Amino acid sequence: MQHSQPSTIVNLQHVSKGFADGGQYHQVLHQLNLSIHTSETVALTGPSGSGKSTLLNIIGGFEYADDGQLQLLGQSTQTWGDSEWSQFRRQSLGVVFQQFNLLTPLNVRDNILFPLSLLGRGWNDWCDYLLEKLGIEALQNRAVEQLSGGQQQRVAIARALAHQPALLLADEPTGNLDAVAGEEVMQLLVKLAADAGTAILMVTHSDTAAQYMTRRWHLEQGQIHE
Structure with missing residues (x-):
């Protein structure tokens, strides 16, 4: 089931990012260096406003760094445009949010199928395996707004892993549970x-959730401490 890919999924070199807020400038990431390797799981903790979600957004291409280099799957993203970013997100990235962000007109099965349909792929044995392991087989034809929060988050995980991405970004995945x-x-x-061979970078305020990851990074004053 696993795909061969470069052993380094994410590599950041000297990445900085700040925001202007009125007349003030806030530096949230300062000359950050980090890497995430195949199948590694990393918890990212730190005070509110320290830039944890910003870091996730930069890796996912939803925001851009002011300075520094971001390499994904061994490729520099320096010259990537919308099409390269779209292709990376469709093929190699899964995302799980605190808010679930499911597609409400669709039922459970169609939410899970959505990332595969973008790749021109159909339902497969891996999807059945996800439904079974997540305990949502009986819910597959149900509208997602009829589900509990825990059930919706399970659907969100199945959707994020349906295409067996190289990397999963999770932002407070247990925050609403x-x-x-x-x-x-x-x-x-x-x-x-682990079954999909997917690396995880998870932002969390929960010590309990962080303990499930094999590595733990703490982001404070623009720097990561392991």
Whole structure:
């Protein structure tokens, strides 16, 4: 099931990012260096406003760094335009948000199928495996707005992993769940990402969630400490 890919999924070199806020300039990332390798799982913690979501957005191409180099799957993104970014996101990236961000007109099955349809691929054995492991087989024809938060997050995980991406970015994936549902979601996320050969970078405020990752980075004052 796993795809051959460069062993370094993400490599940041001297990446900086700041924001102008009124007359003030806030530096959130300062000369950041980091790398994430195949199948690695990393928790990213840090105070609110320290730039954790900004870092995720830069890696996903939703925001751009002011300075420095970002390489994804061994390629420099320096010259990437919209089409290269779209291709990377479609083929190699899964994203799980705190808000679930499911496609509400679609049922569970069609939400999971959506990333595959963008690649011209159909439902397959891996999708059945995801449904089974996530315990949502019986829900596949249900409208997503009829699901509980925990169920919606399970659907979001299945959708993010349906195309077996090289990298999964997760932003507070247990933030809207109670403790029990949050633990269940983390166990499933880690197991299924490992089965898919997918690396995880997860922003979290939860110590419990962070403990499921093999590495832990703390972002503060623009720098990462491991």
